[in-house]
Amino acid sequence: MAPIKNPLIIHLSPFFSPNIGGVETYLDDLTSIISKNHLTQTVITYSPLTSSITARFYTHNQKSKITIFRFPHLGGNLFHRLEKKPFLNFLYLTPYLFIVSFFITLFKLRRNIVFHAHGLNSAFAGYLLKFIFHRPLIVNIYSSYDSVPFSPFFLRIIRMVLNQADYILTQSHDSLGLLKSIGIDPHKLDLYRHWINLSRFKPLSIQNSS
Template identity: 50%
Template sequence: MLKNILTITPFFSPNIGGVETHLTDLTSKLSILGYQNYVLTYSPISTTDVTWQHSEKINKNLHIRRFSWFGNNLFHRLEKKPLLNLIYITPYLLIRSIIWLIIHHPKIDVIHSHGLNAAIIGIFLQKIFHINRHIVSIYSSYDNVPKSNLYISTILNRVDVVLTQSQRSIDQLTKLGVDKNKTHRYRHWIDTAKFKPLNTTRKRPSVLFIGRMIPQKNALLLAKVAKTFPNIDFNFVGEGPDYSKIKKLSQVNKNIILHGNVSYEKLAGYYQNSDLFCLPSKYDEGWGRVLMESIACGVPVLATDMGAVPEVVDKTVSVLFTPNLTNLKKHLTNIQSIITLKKNCRSYALKHFSDKNISLITRFYVKT
């Protein structure tokens, strides 16, 4: 088993997001298991007003180095312009990673890159420093990428292992020409001791949304439907470009409650004080960590049927729908029947979302 891991990622805590939370869980668990883990990343580039440190030693096994970089949510604004996104994310982190490795020259057995841009960096680092193993975790969906696009397959066929969270993603990558023998499925996990049910009473149903308020996440759709259901509270956690639009609606509809960004340590309380979690995304979700957290807290979900979501949840804990106003209204009209699914949620989470899932990653930390 190879024990010295270099994690390459443009995004890491205190940047806020599902990937960042997963990486915090992953690196923390690896350190507990005795892996020496070095994280090379940027300063928060899509989350503002957070405190961060350039260099941080969490414990004897976990070291984080953050390189200052400009953000203002530019990454998400460039998502549909992959070349500009690559130029923005990749070269500087590559240069700083090379310099850091030359100066500190720690023993590295495995590079674990997170995302396609990080994969490019890892390919160069593996070649320059003769590192044994390069693993890449993929979080995006590539359903709309034409087969003629060789960019993704050219990158991923140069690494040793590609990890992704759904069979749908594996099928997409295979169609794009990625060697299917390299691709493997794994699952995220959550802290089920932190995310657990709490018996609370409410006078009226409460629906929760947690996430970045960007058009793809479609939080605005949920806010628009609020006026149709004045006897249901709609709670929104997060910020982003659509925040101001939802805030304007909240001034007219008093059942819309905005909480802004909330620290991860406090998120469980928002789930525990809700009856239903709604994820109305209008794009292919790569996984949907918030679904796991909600279900672990005993809260069923009303979620998009797009992307990998149908592989995260089943009909015992969720209702899936094609995200539009008509469908959302129809299901919220029957909110009480969805709430009854809460009886199945905790056992489902303990079965599918425990930290035993880390073995689906560490099994590849071996010599080739």
């Protein structure tokens, strides 16, 4: 994917802080690094789905150049109950995310938009947004999905969606191998690593001595 001048990065994710989890921690780090590089970001997400924490619907930080929309959605334990049921999980997370992202994007079409979809459900929404608006799409995969019972039909849909992305980042060799095995273009695939915030996490030997 060629460099884009002054991009607006639109993050699509069902999960974002103050919800708690690995994806949320990674996105906090990612958006912080992007802000330090003086790039503009918009995050389109849900209110916390797996915790009872509340968060404002709209926040904007002029200095960090980041805007966050947290749309209210059904939470409780529903996500975990549907995690091993791909179609119901898709219906729970994806259509609503696509609809709100579509309308927000309509107001930002003068910008050089790059969609960054986090997870498979967001990738479906990103695929449709790329098709409609003809803007680049980056996808992050956060799981190997080897324990999720995808049907052959669903795997074909995943292959179609991901092969339309411009770049796909995944965090393990197992996930990389699975994506290649279902027919994802290997030239679009790459590994990424999580950052470690040493102000919050220390090696065990240092923790014990402090």
